[in-house]
Amino acid sequence: MANDNSGGSSEWLVEPPGAGEIRVLVELGEGAQLSPEATASLEQLVSAINDAEVSGFMTNAFNFGLFGPVRFDSSCEKMKCDQHSCSNNFTCGKYASLV
């Protein structure tokens, strides 16, 4: 990949997250060059790391969490409120928390 091992200038203003982080350091001696096979292997490794995020995130079963097996065919009934704690719609101007 890179053909210069001198270490150019760069500076993080916002660093990559640390938790769960994977870092792979590849060091090359001066004048060394990666063979096509080594380059391909490194790219395969980077690709595998990305793929790991993909496969690690997927679940085998379609999971609706809270709702378990959701019954989509259930009918909807409108909800209606019949419990009022204020009969004046707060227009009296006397506001207090109802504790």
Add this chain to the structure above:
Amino acid sequence: MKESRYNIWIDRDDGAYVYNGVSGTLLRIDVAERDALTRFLDGDDAHGLSARVAADLVAGRMLVADGGDELAVLRSRYERSRHDTTSFGLTIVTSLGCNFDCPYCFEAKHPSILSPAVEASVLRVLDDQLPRIDDFHVTWFGGEPLVGKRPLLSLSDEFIARCDAASVDYGASIITNGYLLTADTCRELQERRVTSAQVGLDGPPEHHDRMRPLANGDPSFWRIVENLHHAVEHMEVVVRVNLDSTNVDGVEPLLQILADEGLAGKLGVYPGHIVGVAENPSAPSTTYETAHTCVTTPEFAGLSQEFSRQAARFGFGVTGLPQSSGTPCTAVRANELVVGSEGELYKCWDSVGSSFEVIGHIDDYQNTNGRMRRWLSYDPFKNDECVSCIALPVCMGGCAHHAMDINLYEDRCGTFRFNYEERVSDFIEARRGAAVAVAPPQRRAKTC
């Protein structure tokens, strides 16, 4: 290797800066390295790109493998977040009634306090969840949640006791108009692990008291400002300033007032976008003159950027860079619910108070109706505009409610799509100036 499709480059005299939306990172490299990178990407064997810079670019996801599929990575994040069962989230409406009468409110409100019976049902749902979750977060919502302080406090006590016993992390936040946020109430909220509050101020008194009056028409501005002094001593506070074309000139006077009150550096400020929501015929927003007062999302993006610059000048901190996310909001996450004051369930904050949007009832929470399907099947990766958008890693499709409504579709996006270069550039300028604190990213919340 190839360049990420989510890189945003800002070229300055002191170097080339690159922000990447997938990682949320920002890197500066020398101009010579930027030139070397261009040669490298062009396949020039004599590119001269240093190993260190190359490694940093890979770590920041600015360079990806030739076969790397960034969309697949984002899609997997979306799916994992949407179906995550290790976290549980509830938005709880303790009072649908509100002591304010904002003309743009999207809710059809009437006085209704969360009852002890509904409290018991909520606790049964939590008990179902506790064996399999690591954390539980509650957003106290309304109406005005502090009108329903009794159920807020009693439920909080039960949540804390149950979560502590089960070694589940518990935390809460509140979205309030601030009028009832007295010193005693702030202390009570802190004791119940309410760690953050969003309070609305729509400008200086002449604007705010028109847009956010009490239900009897009286002004509310100065009482809220007084309460902010209490609130900042007990929790993180962010002031949301809802904007349309009628109050944009009030931003600077408002910031001046808050600064004069000594609140700069003690709270955050951010702009909210007022949009017309007309699907609930009983809601005030239905009759709000949106055609004459609301601004488009691209216009709001410009206003938002100017807002941030003014806020920085008054010492309220610079808006941070957006972070990559898994899902845009609670509406599309399977393990989250919005609980109405009567125990009715919704998926979206915008739906509160609308009988047409109820998905079920807390007493039978696993038996939801067909409306549930559209929220849990919302897929920004089927939208060509989203898939080709540079903001996708941080917005993940934006507002699902707006995206599914033909009248609101154009307002589904966050501002980053429209002002990403200015956002990154302003952030760099602030960091290079080093004199201004950087505010943390704000939770997405909207008013109507």
